[in-house]
Amino acid sequence: MDATTEISKALPYLRRYARAMTGAQTSGDNYAAATLEAILSDRSALEGTSSVKVALFKTFHGIWSSSGATVEAEEDGPRRRAQDHLSRLTPNTREALLLHTVEEFSFAEVGEIMQIPETEAEELVGIARQEMADAVAGKVMIIEDESIIAMDIEALVTEMGHRVTGIARTHREAVELARAEMPDLILADIQLADNSSGIEAVNEVMTDLGRCPVIFITAFPERLLSGERKEPAFMIAKPYTQEQVRSAVSQAMFFSSTETLTT
Known part of the structure; x- marks a missing residue:
């Protein structure tokens, strides 16, 4: 019951993060829904993490990465232009930046979510700040x-x-x-x-x-x-x-x- 309560509290913020990653509510919510389904079907995903919220975001990242982590393709238009911008970023920097600055995870938690060392998470955030500011x-x-x-x-x-x-x-x-x-x-x-x-x-x-x-x-x-x-x-x-x-x-x-x- 405690885990369910914590998931409920964290879910709106996962949806916010997913929408920021995809640039749209519908596609972001689809990722969030898939994450929730994965957690509910296999509660072991909540084990071995520092918090339920970290586990939720970690599960999302597994799904996000396996799907190719792309914005919905269009022949032309805003999402296509977004893809062009994103293709020029160093891999994983945008995710690390959002997790740390918007969702307020520590570098250690970002590393846990993305399954990378804490020092690498901090380095990715620094790179993202510079690249996105210049873009x-x-x-x-x-x-x-x-x-x-x-x-x-x-x-x-x-x-x-x-x-x-x-x-x-x-x-x-x-x-x-x-x-x-x-x-x-x-x-x-x-x-x-x-x-x-x-x-x-x-x-x-x-x-x-x-x-x-x-x-x-x-x-x-x-x-x-x-x-x-x-x-x-x-x-x-x-x-x-x-x-x-x-x-x-x-x-x-x-x-x-x-x-x-x-x-």
Whole structure:
């Protein structure tokens, strides 16, 4: 029963990680479902690991690696462009980066999940940070009503080589800002200054102007990872770390379109 409870707690974060790896909710959730089925059919996978959560992610990696670890192929379009980017990364660096900076596993746990030495896990994260920072630069719009957080995010993405098109505090400001200059990436809070929804603002931008990657920022990530509706491929929980923002921005820039929430 304890293991089942721990799996239930960790599953939303595995789904988040799987979606970030594939760039889409459907394919990510398929991997997460296969992982859960594997665990339920063979509970021995939970043995010999430092935690149930590590065991869950380790099982996912076995399935992910055996399947070829690729994004769904397209003749053209965003996923094909994502594949082109990913093919130029050093093998295993992206996985290690996400596990450490977004999912907050220690280097020892990353090594356990990926079945590599701890020192190699740390080295892969360092390589990934550099390669992904150098890979793509673009225009970023920030939707955030807290001035200090908005300024912090602006400084981080600017330092990474991206250009911030502006900061919106409300639904209306976000739509107007996007119409003035469509960004390559949107970083959006969920609850805005006028009590409007960042989700609704993003959906309106997408409807009017087309799709782009979105990273949602929220103090309540469990509300977005319920499995009851479309969910963000990229999501950061508050309070966040600078490394989480850098990693998520680099990841999202690899995908010129990701699935976003619908209201």
